[in-house]
Amino acid sequence: MSRHTQGPLTSTARLAGLSGIAIAAALVCGCSGSNDPAATNGSSEGTGRVGAASGSGKLNIVTTTAMVTDIVTAVAGDRGVVTGLITGNQDPHMFTAGSNDVKKMIGADAVFYTGLMLEGRMADDFARVGRKGNPVFPVTEGLDREKLREPPEFEGHWDPHVWMDVELWSECVAHVAKELGALDAASSDDYVARADEFRKQLTELDGYIKKVIATIPKEQRFLVTAHDAFGYFAQAYGIEVKAIQGISTDSQAAIADINSLVDFIVENKVPAIFVESSVSQKNIEAVIEGCGSRGWTLKIGAELYSDAMGKTGSYEGTYIGMMDHNATKITRSLGGEAPEKGWQGKLSSSEKD
Numbered sequence: 001m002s003r004h005t006q007g008p009l010t011s012t013a014r015l016a017g018l019s020g021i022a023i024a025a026a027l028v029c030g031c032s033g034s035n036d037p038a039a040t041n042g043s044s045e046g047t048g049r050v051g052a053a054s055g056s057g058k059l060n061i062v063t064t065t066a067m068v069t070d071i072v073t074a075v076a077g078d079r080g081v082v083t084g085l086i087t088g089n090q091d092p093h094m095f096t097a098g099s100n101d102v103k104k105m106i107g108a109d110a111v112f113y114t115g116l117m118l119e120g121r122m123a124d125d126f127a128r129v130g131r132k133g134n135p136v137f138p139v140t141e142g143l144d145r146e147k148l149r150e151p152p153e154f155e156g157h158w159d160p161h162v163w164m165d166v167e168l169w170s171e172c173v174a175h176v177a178k179e180l181g182a183l184d185a186a187s188s189d190d191y192v193a194r195a196d197e198f199r200k201q202l203t204e205l206d207g208y209i210k211k212v213i214a215t216i217p218k219e220q221r222f223l224v225t226a227h228d229a230f231g232y233f234a235q236a237y238g239i240e241v242k243a244i245q246g247i248s249t250d251s252q253a254a255i256a257d258i259n260s261l262v263d264f265i266v267e268n269k270v271p272a273i274f275v276e277s278s279v280s281q282k283n284i285e286a287v288i289e290g291c292g293s294r295g296w297t298l299k300i301g302a303e304l305y306s307d308a309m310g311k312t313g314s315y316e317g318t319y320i321g322m323m324d325h326n327a328t329k330i331t332r333s334l335g336g337e338a339p340e341k342g343w344q345g346k347l348s349s350s351e352k353d
C-alpha cells in the first residue's frame, strides 16, 4: 500500500541505505575507518575490521536494547563480544547516547539496533557512526512492512515494539545472521546455524504463548494495561488490548475516564489489570473501588516486561524468559491455564509478581 512508503519508512530506509553503503565500502576496499581516529589497524583478513577494536579476533559488536543484545549474542556466539548500551530499566524511546556510547559505536565492528524509530533519539548518532564507515543495522530492516502495525497513537510511525510478536522477532534473528555473515564471511555458516537453532526455540515459545492465551475464557480475553507496547502481542496471540494510559490528570476528566474503565471491566468481567508506575496509584485504587462497589473484585496482575527485560543473569533477563513471563502471568491472571513456573519451569516466583 502506498501509505507504507511514507513517513517512518523514509527514515528507516535512509539508515538502511547508509548501512548498505557501509558494507559495500568495507567489501570493496577490504578496509574501513582509515579516517577514523578511534579505529586501530585491523588484520588483513576479511573486512579488516573484524576484531580490530577488541584485539581478540572476535567481532566487537555494540547493540542498543536488551532484546537486541539477546538475539545478537545468540547469533554471534563465540565469534562476537556484544555490548548493550540501553540496560536496566532505561527507556529506549527516551535514551540519549552519551559521548562514551558514541565512542563505543564508532569503535565497533558493527552496531545493531531495533529501528522503526524505537531508539528515536539516537538516529543522528547512528547516521554519524554510519558516515564513519561502520556498519549500522536495524534488526527490523528485513521485515515485511505489511506485517507492521501503524496505529494512530504512533502518529504516522510504525509501532516499533515488534519483539512482542515472537515470530516477527524470529525473522529479525535471521536478519542478524545475514548481516553478520556478510561482515565475517568465514563464519557465515556458523551464524546461520546458531540463528536456526535459536529460531527453533522461538517457534516453540510462540506455540506455547498461542496455546496458553487461547485458554483464557474468550469473553475475558482483554489485556487492560498502561503499556503501549502490547499491540503486536495482541495481534499475534488473539487478545485485545485496552489501554489505560488515557486517564486524565484533570480530576473532573479523570472521574469520567475511571467510570468508563470501570464499566468496561465490570461488563466484560475482566479479572485483572496490568499497570505500571506511570499510572497514579490513586487512580488505580479508584478503579478497583469502583469495580468493588459494583460487586466485581478486580486484581492487579503481575508487572509485565515491555521495553526492557528482567535482571541480567536471571531467566527473565533473557528474551525467552521475558516473553514466557508475560504470557504466563497474563494467562493465569485472566483465568486461563498455564504452568505456574511457565513454559520451561524457570520463572522465578519473586520477580515482578
Ligand SMILES: [Zn+2]
Pocket: 093, 161, 228, 229, 306, 307
Ligand atoms: Zn515502548
